[in-house]
Amino acid sequence: MQALHFGGDYNPEQWPEQVWADDVELMRTAHVNLVTVGVFSWSRLQPGPDEFDFGWLDRVLDLLDDAGIGACLATPTASPPPWFTRLHPDAMPVTRDGIRLTHGSRDTYCVNAPAYRAASTRIADALGARYAGHRALRMWHVHNEYGTPCYCDHCATGFQVWLAGRYGDTDALNDAWSTDFWSQRYREWDEVLPPRVTQYLSNPAQVLDYRRFVSDSMLRHYIDQRETLRAASRAPITTNFVLGGWVPVDHARWAREVDVVAIDNYPSSVDDHLTERAFAADLARGWARAAGHPDGRWLLMEHAPGAVHSGGVVRALAAGQAREAALTYLDRGAVGVMYFQWRASRGGAEQWHPAIVPHEGAAAPIFQEISLLGAELAGRSPTAVSAQVALIFDELTMWAWQAPHVPSRDIDYEKMAYRWHGVLGGAGSAVDVVPVTASLSGYRLVVAPALYLMSQAVHTALRGYVLEGGTLVLTFASGLVDDCARVTPGALDDLIGARIVRHTPLLSDETVALAGTDAVGRRWFDQLEVTDARVTLQTADGAAAVIEHRFGAGLVRYLATDLDERQLLDTLADVRKGSAE
């Protein structure tokens, strides 16, 4: 029986060695079996450009191994040491507005700076060579939460090369980026720059491509390290994904490059934290499945023990909530639940972050709570989850919704996905939250709200799914642009059986009265000319609000406006009945 991973980030270098033995003893009490070590240890491991010091890490890993605790051993590249910064000022990140950041926090690097890439591979190589055979080693943890963008000259050059690879010549780039708008036609690759701060609105296609480029640049940095470690070691290799609209990482693509999808999850709402966790868990499982791991197993690499840490405020959760949080992840296919961090740091930037062993010590309630949980989970193995329902959540669409100029600022793509997830889950289904690149054929029902950006491949995939008998729910604000952020009028008409003749984003106090119900539509209204569909819900003045279209062997439901939860549930119940016929 495969045991669950239980533990968290352990930063022993912050403590005198006498504390380490206590730590390991307490870990045994708490049934911890895996700790992430070394995430921010670069300045200890490599105190100077040509000096290495592994003695302390040897002793830590030996201690852990003696206690039967495994190590998820990190490469420390998320925080280069001060000597590196001094030697390579060009490797510091530059913000969109041209400010070169200085050392003093973490993530001060540019993944496109040759010196940083070389230094990263070097330290990964040294760790691989030294610890590949260590008995404590269970897994490699490359870097930490990739997501730091940079707009420096190294990035500019890298972007030009990346674009040349994607488009071939500048004519194709000009076409893709619609550069005749505002006289942006490029003749030479080196005229093209990252979307740095400019006078007014940036070009949305440029912004979108820059995110893709940043994601690919970081992925190359990850792969360099992965290959270095792989040459020395057979242990699984991963990196911890951080979630959120600000993260320039195409996780669906990355999921194919890790041995196990691992996410960090820090909900922001005390009241709704379980809902946020459920979404993140179903998303991690969806990424894993879409990346070719049919069992959908994934690992929760970090979450805060018994607390929600948001907006600078640490709020302890009520007793029992840490357990509920862990079970929310485990019931959704996590192969382990890990925390940040094991022992609270006395000083440093995150000295008030919650920990399993808080400043008050192991007598504190949180340690007791986590220990009881550890004991409970010790006998449990991972849960297999099968889902017949998928919710499409597309990070490219999320990015596209952040463009400087969109039809409505009132569409919060993530919130919309959360709502649908809640409705689908509330209807009693296990829901895989999947990227648009996932194979949909195994799902009975697929819901894709506000899928603003749809490439030709996505159009084809959705049609293929429905033609073969799938049931697809689409909403307003979908299929409006292609993968270069160019408007694609009429792109959904054949699929939904209606012509969308006018989009009307609504103001926050505007509603659409619906026939036969006191519920109203909000946020948006599409005026439809129905060609081949059946109207299943009308507005009070007789316009189509929800339509249904038989397409091939399947069914498409289109919502022209945003409905409340009850109304959404009705729509789903109805569609499901339809698909079961």
Ligand code: GLA
């Ligand atoms: C992230 C990081 C950790 C820590 C936590 C808490 O998930 O990976 O190093 O900073 O957040 O803020």
